[in-house]
Amino acid sequence: MDVNPNMALVAAIISDKTRSKMIFIMLDGRFHSASELAYMAGIKPQTATFHLKKMTEAQIIKVEKQGRHKYFGIKDPGVASVLETFLSIAPQFEVRSLKKSPRDKALRSARTCYDHLAGNLGVKLVSALEKKGVLVKENDKYEVTNEGIEFLATLQINIYELKKKRRSFSHKCLDWSERKHHMGGALGNAIFEKILEFGWIKRLPNTRAIKITTLGEEHIPKIFNIDL
Incomplete structure (x- = not known):
């Protein structure tokens, strides 16, 4: 049976901890700038740009341009539904921080x-x-x-x-x-x-x-x- 190699590509994209953090943020259905995502994910802007490029190429997210500014969000409801399903089957995490x-x-x-x-x-x-x-x-x-x-x-x-x-x-x-x-x-x-x-x-x-x-x-x- 032929297997679509892009499935492995998508799995590799979302398996990265930093990218999964950014995806979790974008599951709010809104579009965010790279600097916003970097701040919320606790990473440097250059790092956010690198990961956003990877996710865009994998067609997990899309880019909206407003003048000189770029905003990033989940590609469509179908992609969001699949990503939410990954969260539902992932083991529950223990919250230890009071914050x-x-x-x-x-x-x-x-x-x-x-x-x-x-x-x-x-x-x-x-x-x-x-x-x-x-x-x-x-x-x-x-x-x-x-x-x-x-x-x-x-x-x-x-x-x-x-x-x-x-x-x-x-x-x-x-x-x-x-x-x-x-x-x-x-x-x-x-x-x-x-x-x-x-x-x-x-x-x-x-x-x-x-x-x-x-x-x-x-x-x-x-x-x-x-x-x-």
């Missing part, structure tokens, strides 16, 4: 997985939508029921428009911290964007962690019937 412990707790509580919600909040939302009869599991994806169409409309989400997008509609995404599924795809992104727009959650700087706001503490349990 890292609050960061780890925040990431496990709620975070972005590329462009959708993950962590405890992401898993709870999907579970709640299943219990409400909004979603049903079908193999490796979720389908929206007729009741679900009406419910999502109350959140200003039109699934017919989402299905026109050239991407997965609502696939299962294995969560690395919960070891259960949250939801990716166009629908997962739409729900994330809406509750962000409503002010129920907010992004935190220099991290993938998401904070539930006071408004969110009031509305999320009421709308989704979950205990925060």
Whole structure:
């Protein structure tokens, strides 16, 4: 059987500790400058540039240019989903630093997985939508029921428009911290964007962690019937 040699290339790229740190940062779904990634990964800018070139050549990340500046991010949702799966099968790491412990707790509580919600909040939302009869599991994806169409409309989400997008509609995404599924795809992104727009959650700087706001503490349990 013929084997695609590029599989080994990708494996070699993500096996490097420094590159895996940078990939973890970019899984927030945003684009970052080389200097930002260097600072967040704790490396020199020249080192970051070297690794970014390797990852770009392997087509794991892509570059956006704004004038003289370059910004780097994960290539697409499919790549992000595969990378998140690697995290889910990797052995859990022990947090020994007091400084890292609050960061780890925040990431496990709620975070972005590329462009959708993950962590405890992401898993709870999907579970709640299943219990409400909004979603049903079908193999490796979720389908929206007729009741679900009406419910999502109350959140200003039109699934017919989402299905026109050239991407997965609502696939299962294995969560690395919960070891259960949250939801990716166009629908997962739409729900994330809406509750962000409503002010129920907010992004935190220099991290993938998401904070539930006071408004969110009031509305999320009421709308989704979950205990925060």
